[in-house]
Amino acid sequence: MRDTPTPMDPRGLPHVTPPAIRLFNTMTMQKELLQPAIPGEVGVYVCGPTVYSYIHIGNARTFTSFDVVVRYLRHRGLKVRYVRNFTDVDDKIIKAAAETGEAPVELAARYVEIFREDTRALHLLEPDFSPRVSDHLPEIIAIIQKLVDKGHAYASQGDVYFSVSSDEDYAKLSKRNLDELCVGERVQPGEQKREPLDFALWKAAKPGEPAWESPWGPGRPGWHIECSAMSAKYLGETFDIHGGALDLIFPHHENEIAQSESANGVTFARYWMHCGFLDLEGAKMSKSLGNVVRLRDALTKVDPEALRFFFLATHYRHPLSFSDKALADAETRMEYFYETLRKVDERISGKDFGKGPLHGDPQRFFTEFESAMDDDFNTAGGLGSLSGLFGMMNELTDKPPVKDKALVGRTLHALREDVRRVSSVLGLFEDAPDAWLLRRRERAVRERGIDVAEVERLLGERTAARAAKDFAAADRVRSELKEKGVEIMDTPAGTTWKVAPLQG
């Protein structure tokens, strides 16, 4: 409930480290101060994709949220070990493979590559470890054996089940009433469970299914056990942060806890982070409704960083609604940011303004940003402080309030450095401004069917007219282009153009 007081050193000065990062722990349903098991180091495990299809924008939101968590922890000086698994052995993969005629491993490997392309396009960091189930059968079998030996699991006709009644802490994460759970559960035909709540650790292979040898006969792991096995291998039996989307709380994460803590006798993950769902303007996105939006399709219409901005503009635990309007807003905002950066870079790049004081208090924006991020990774709040930062850059560039050019230059330089730090945390502004702006214009040109050659020709006519002071003719060109959706901009460096925003 209460924050740990800031530690004091013998001189009575507060320590600068560790940073006071607070995060909402699903286990306690409260924000807690992050105190890693090993000071200065954080182990993070995020449930990765089941590789049987393309990932959708909901997956993308989750992975972007944790991408920023990892980036921020690193920014704060913590040594992060980041693990995100691939579930490449699974019923859905077997089913998908049967439909395409591929071998399940082949199909899974193909979608691993597709996933990597998609996540790279979204500027997601590559985790330090991306373990696959198919590479960890020995570890998985070992932990199942341990559970059987300790009496927490039992074999039954080639299957192995976890005995939920053997774990008195079961459901502590999802806070469910076990009696209530029993009502909805049903023993499926062919399953050899003792009790309805028991879940499979190992599934005996049916003819033709991929199978690995085990003490219980040929088969494959159940869904939940892989995370228990692989997290322990890469992060240890106890580690700091385990993340995923809300729907994984039950049963997946609950079952991971049951498995790991029953097998190891120690606390599994110390902090549980879950991010909210994304919907389509209020409608649930689901395969049955056939309205799933693939990340890769979304990225043909929206800039990757604009999509990240859209995700990050809402708190990670809150629901988020995907819409054309919201995406357009995000792109408009990104264009503002990049226009500003282009101007600032033009002004300061390659110049040395010497050492000395700065104008005003330019550091305050980044301080605000960090305060917001310290408070449960409040990216939406942090993004708000960027308005002041970019506003000040524009002011200093376009109408500096002081004459001292070195002072202005130094201040701009400091602000630009803060943008770089924000960039490393949010994965925004990673492109060269000119390149980003040009790319956006090209996409708009394609979408609106604008004839670039004609635009350039008309622009030439207008430049000639302006040189001859024939402003009536110049304005005729301006309105003609405006009707085609092209906005002309006269700058000190010459005339450029952009695609005007659509009305309404």
Added chain:
RNA sequence: GGCGCCAUAGCCAAGUGGUAAGGCAAAGGUCUGCAAAACCUUCAUUCCCCGGUUCGAAUCCGGGUGGCGCCUCCA
């Protein structure tokens, strides 16, 4: 039925006990040959409703109303 979340301006969205961030849209202004961009100003006496606690509540408590999620594979 069980567990949990949410309700802030036309729209999006922070803030969770000290007197309403930010963005989009809109209006006016500065700048400009005219524009665009940028900058400035305006835009919620008020945070779904009703009670309560408090010197003080959008923030806490109780009761409504309206959305939503999970409880089965689901990010």
